[in-house]
Amino acid sequence: MPALTLESLDKSYGDLRALRELSMEVPAGEIVGFVGSNGAGKSTAMRIVLGVLEADSGEVRWDGRPVDLAVRQRIGYMPEERGLYPRMKVSDQLVYLARLHGLSPSSAKAAMEHWTEVLGIAERRGDEILKLSLGNQQRVQLAAALVHSPEILVLDEPFSGLDPVAVDVMSGVLREQAAAGVPVLFSSHQLELVESLCDRVGIIKSGSMVKFGGIEELRRTEDRRWVVDGPPASTWISTVPSAHLVSSQGTRSVVEVRGQAADAVDQEILRAAMAAGPVHEFGLLRPSLTELYRHVVTTDATATDRETVSA
Template identity: 45%
Template sequence: MLEFDGLTKGFSGKQVLRGLSFTVKPGELFGFCGANGSGKTTAMRIALGVLSPDAGRVLWNDMEIDAGIRRRIGYMPEERGLYGKMRPRDQLIYFAQLSGVRTNVARRRADEWIERLGVDMGAKDPLERLSLGNQQRIQLIAALIHDPDVLILDEPFSGLDPVATDAMADALTEFSRRGTPVIFSSHQLDLVERLCDRVGIIRDGALVAEGTVAELRRSTGHRQLQIALTGAPENWAHTLPGVRIVTEREDMVTLEVGPETDVREVLAAAQSLGDLEYFGRRESTLAEVFRDTVTT
């Protein structure tokens, strides 16, 4: 288990982390979400030993992370961290060797991952000649190639097309199924919603929400309905009792229902106005939960 325990960090008098605490369980995909400048990257760098906390600690299986444990962490920074003039395969082998992988195993793994993630490159191309998406694939492979016990990834899906996104998601899911804790930050909340077992939302250096997507949805307190009518008068949704209109698209409307509103009354009122094509509850998206959480 990876545990962030009460991390506090400031730079030049500005507090970036404020007692940040959360855990990532074995085999769990944990989405770490927050606005730019909220402290996500700082927390990840502390786990890697790049930065030291002013207070708090990061633990792996109840032991404070040291240099030996860090060798077993796969880390992918948001910024490009590879050598532009060096051929991608050569540096993947080099990074694997630095983590204790034998040369013949490193070569085999490099070739397997390059093929699996569909990296498009010539045999002699340096990294800088690759597209940004292919550079991102190589950067992920560098984090995976030594078969780490923990994965910490900062914006791993940035700049990827849908095919590459799916390949990367499959790779992360495979590691989690082996029991590897995987934490990644991302602004692509639809991906976080689809992939992650649990999500933590950070604001101003502190965790303000944590749980499964379903738990976070319930925590907002919003109740939304979707209703589709045909043959109804114009602006029919404005006559329904105890609701607020969220969206109106052709015959379908999305409504927010007040806490005291009887949904059966809304249904009866809608049925009296036209032919009911659809009536159902609408779940909030993670993006909507995120907006509610970071702006309140």
């Protein structure tokens, strides 16, 4: 299966090291989310993919071959800062961009009509870009990335400024593109959206990829927590030596087991709780992507602080 591969990318601006040995893979047909704080290096990595910036070292490949101009012409790119001509009409803008990608006049017009219809801006085709709301400008920017039927999609903050309806429309478009075999890489600060939409997620901190993998893989932690709705945990938790109480509210308790013991203790916890009374709910609690992101970034920052102090 072809994939967009970023391998060991390094990029510095003077003394500032923007990317540090950054590697990730976006397989065809998958949606990969790229998350990190402002200045973490997301946009730099995407601009290297597009050839806007040149890496100091490392390589970007598509289907095992270095990405060259011919491949980049087949990428649909959506920059974080809108790259539209403000005084051009929507239709003229999209037809012009499609023609730049080699489409015939009739194919460019058909593509413009299709994507403005899909993205809910057909009635704004005759409007100048500057007269549109920020959300509609964002829809036009996505149409510009799609109008030439790209083989790869690279989108920098595509959901920024969109209302919930527009988010649903754009999410549907990205799912359809992935289902058609297009690899989709996008960055976002909306972690709940990333969690619901993506097959894999990369968390970047200070130019380094600190976590990368499938959602369920990332949420699988060494320590495990369970929610138990039933007898108060204080009445039975002492019978499970490896477990301790995290929180308790009414009949709902959260208990935790740390380390390797967590793999085989779930049934022991359930039996202990049922021995004390009826259990109405029992389930494994896994951290959300938001919780995981906070933990990873905080842990990384703490480790960096320690190294700085030690130095």
